[in-house]
Amino acid sequence: MAGAYVIGHITVKDEDKWAEYRSKVPATLQPWNAELVMRGSLAAVLAGEHAHADVVVIRFPTLEAAQAWYASPAYQALIPLREAAADLVLTCHTA
Numbered sequence: 700m701a702g703a704y705v706i707g708h709i710t711v712k713d714e715d716k717w718a719e720y721r722s723k724v725p726a727t728l729q730p731w732n733a734e735l736v737m738r739g740s741l742a743a744v745l746a747g748e749h750a751h752a753d754v755v756v757i758r759f760p761t762l763e764a765a766q767a768w769y770a771s772p773a774y775q776a777l778i779p780l781r782e783a784a785a786d787l788v789l790t791c792h793t794a
Contacts, residue, residue, distance in 0.1 A: 703765040708751035709787040716784035727773040
């Protein structure tokens with residue numbers, strides 16, 4: 700499926716705060732017709748170096764939708780909680 704994917708590489712610092720953050724993100728995705736594709740844990744690094752243990756992949760219908768979701772007041776309000784809960788790299792990719 701064409702579109703855009705937001706990929707988060709995550710190292711959790713506070714499990715309780717991370718659980719709270721994760722419970723609040725789905726509501727921010729709905730207005731953008733986004734779909735949580737997968738959450739998972741690192742099984743192996745096949746090449747290079749990778750510092751994070753967990754990953755999340757979210758599919759958006761367009762790059763513009765992904766960017767609008769990230770900039771939305773609903774998601775921006777969650778960033779302080781996310782920063783307290785985990786270290787992460789969040790990237791956006793087109794397909």
